[in-house]
Amino acid sequence: MPQKKPAKKLHELAPEVKAGFKIDDISKRTFIVGKQFATGGFGRIHTCTEQGKSQEMVMKIEPSTNGPLLTEVVVFNRILKKEMIDTYKKNKKIQWIGLPHLIANGYFTYNSEKMRYMIIPKYAMSLEGAREANGGKLSAKDSMVVANCIIGALEYLHDSDYAHADVKAANILLEKQGVYSTSVLVDFGLAHRTTNNVDKPDKKRAHNGTCIFTSTDAHRGNNPSFRGDVEILAYNLIMWISGTLPWLALESSPDKVFEAKQKFVAGLPGTLQNVLTSQPAAVTGCISTMFDVSMKTQYKDKVDMEKLKKVVAGAIQSASGAVSKESKTTAKTPKKVTRKAKEEVEDDVDDEPKPKKKVETKSEKTKKTVRPKTPKRIETEEDEEDEMELPTSSTNGKYKDESDEEEELIPRSTTRSARAAARSQPRPQPSIRLGVTTSTASSSRAARKIEQKYKRLSTNKSSLVPVSIADSDDDDDDAPPAVSTEPSTSSAGGTKRSSGGGGEIALKTPALVAPAIKKAKYKSGISSATKASPTELRRVPGVRNFPKGRRTMLIKETTTKYQEKRAATETNHDDSSSSDL
Template identity: 35%
Template sequence: MSAKAKKAAPKKKPKGYKMPVPIPAGEVINDTIGKRKWRIGPSIGVGGFGEIYSACDHESSPKKTSNYPFVIKIEPHENGPLFVEKHFYIRNANKEEIAKFMKAKKLTTFGMPLYYGSGAHDFKGEKYRFLVLERYGKDLWTIFKDSGRSFPPTTVFQIGVQMLDVLEYIHSKGYVHADLKGANILLGLKKETKDQAYLVDFGLATRVNDKEFKPDPKCAHNGTIEYTSRDAHNGVPTMRGDLEILGYNMLQWLIGELPWEKSLKTPKTVQSMKEAFMKNVRSEIKQKYSSVPESLIKFFEYINSLQPKDAVDHQNCRQLFESYLKSQGVKNNKLDFSPKKKLSKGDTATEDSADETDEAEKKVPRKRAVNGVKTKRTRKAVVYDNCENEEPSDNEVKDTKKRKSLEPSVVVKVKRTKMAPKATPPAKKNHTNIATQTSVEKKRSPRQVSFDSPICEIIGEKKTEKNKSNGSINSSKDIFEDSISPEKKTKPRRKLLSEQEVTVKRVTKKKLTTVKKGKSWKDTPAIANGRSPPK
């Protein structure tokens, strides 16, 4: 029997959510409820449940465009987070209701996204759910990492005020966000909203439970573990839990990391560390993080005073943050994410920098005793303020000590070969040697070289009596006269490149010459010209 070929199962995330198939740019999605068509652009990113694409209005926008003012979140229809988020936006992100809240709070900008459309879409036989929102800029987590994991305190409290406004609006609708973090806070793209932070991703948003507070093990530790509130660790998200999550984010933006970040793999350990931290929040912050402003400590203390089901006084929390901003002289809403300035010359070194220098000195190896006598170790601290391409001034002390290598030294003998120098060619007729012209005969150009008589004397050519009688300053002979004079054409003796003797065999062909046969001496008489023939 031939078994039917089974289709490959779609990939799933660790939490069990199936990821959608990549959708190409140009695909048109029809919103039957809002009666609008949307055209998909390039992908922006992938979330924990689906993919986010840039998008534009299909009818009003031109076909060839790089400007996509919207985003479309797409997930397989069987997933759940986008279903929750879609219904939250439909109920709470109404344009008229948001405008009414802004007017009541006298806000010019507000960090709550607007709802533009949603629906279902079929692609390659698969059914998908989509949600259309406004497009925003960078998220705070990316900016936080690019800024050296630190924000200025004034910026931290400005963002805190903006998030309190959004949380107040959500809580007034009977919902909690439960997943506030830097990755879910985006900055506006428009000129008038570039300093406004927007809270997005309402996939974990839930209605406030009016029943008695009772831990739910099935929903325990939901959210992002480093920011999850104590109530959410027990499985019940609350309004005071949203404030606690905001406080953890602000503390991380101020000091760089949270005390429990090294234990994120064990949620119960993180939960116990948070409970110990919040139990003695003032002493914990004062002992470990002395630079944290008092307003944030009071904010944590206010959270501790609340019961799980108590209503939150957002105005009181806002006054805590605004009082700090007022004490720092902040009058505008401009967000500054520039990293902290490093210590300059006039600044005094901190305890941390002193500890680092002590550890560096301990790592320097001590000198060994020479001939049984211990030598004192002297070390001069040298500080160069110049850049690496500039030489230090003469007043600065240079550290000329060579760094000792830990590897054993190896002596290698290298035999250098001496090459015979090439002879200088003789001077041509009617040719003036520019290199040997003096400064008296011709003005020197920047690329010409002249030799005056004092230099010639140093080399070995002294003045003669004839030169003395002339009284000429430049009356000595040219130091290059021997090498250039045409009379001496003796070749210089070539020096051996090495002392090794090499025998070379050469095979030469003998020339065959024919000699005409002449008269022999035997044919001559015995005595010729008074000489006898050879014997």
């Protein structure tokens, strides 16, 4: 007996069509095939353009014997022509609907093989691509916005007596990247006309569709139904928001997936809340309502889409409010914490409010007494019993403000009211301590020690601290010299204090310091070897009182000077020794 020829496969993948191939439409339009960018079912998906135009479109190509693209072409020709969609939008008084329209379709021959093609508008990207780019999830708000678009698209299909049967992220396209409010439902390869539906399962049709999303009707073997589309959308929402499904690992076993779905639906709403933890109640309630409406609708009946639109709108509003509330809380929290911390610092640490800055006139500035910062103690090698404190300047060369000194006199533990009362009371003016002395001799000795200290640490006028010894009006050697802080141009603005003797102690400006010290002829008391050594000179008491930059410069200049002197002395000594020989 002759052997029978093997039966031809029902569906075959279309041969690849090269870019640039031209297809003539029955309406005498010419379309140019572009690059292939995807495959769908048993067809290939290319970009294409109409000859003479630059706008890109999408062309689906399959062998003419294949069924999926034929089903799509029939659906587009029956209900998805542009004029049909425009009429529906006008009757419903809506501006937009998430469905594509048919541009062209027909047949062409390529390498002696008959091919079918269909052309629809081109969109930016798929929702599945957006979900994967976002880590496998979508926000509750974005998911509900997409659901709102899909419900509108399903309403149009159901009003036209068609069920889609394959709602999923891969079959939803975005007109613009990142914009979910204009999502479009595509791919009608499994779409079914429901006019002849009978609630009679057929095992040959069992589990038809995308297994993890398909409806329980489809698992049983029923034809696609209106209620099945809503159930499928509910499964998708769980996947988009949570990134998973309880039966995702069972995808290769359709019977187990069907069993898991039945248990999940029977356990609602608790099973749903276990998956969508920490989601707004309106979101979980919306998805639960979708399941409820789907299960309570009869197999052949249409779904109450108006009810679903309302719950979806409420979920969008709730999800939007949750997002905005979270963002506001995140934005405001640091400010509140910072303000609170600032108040705590002001109350617990500073205790007293900062005094307001007073605008001073020129005369007031002239009369104002210069106040030194917290004095530093200088110990001399000659007399450690007499303690002296000299005013030291800050890094910017300014003294502490008078108001700061007054605040330091008030204990920190005092309450605000007590501090305010204390500040209102007149306070004695603090004096500049240049030595605690009770006699003319001791005052003179203190002044001499100051002169000696700064004489031996100073090598030029620019490095001197503003302290100098002025000649006393009295010729008596026992009378203490005067120390002045008073500017050279003003004799009445400074404050002079008596230390128990006939001399007056005050601080002079740097311009008057150098000449006074230059006249002094006291011996330093520091050896030349110490002055020539930076390390040793740095250890000398009183050197640390100089600001860091000035101290470094002073040590460098002093050591350089005395090192040169020592070198010159050694050279002269060597020369004299050799001449003696």
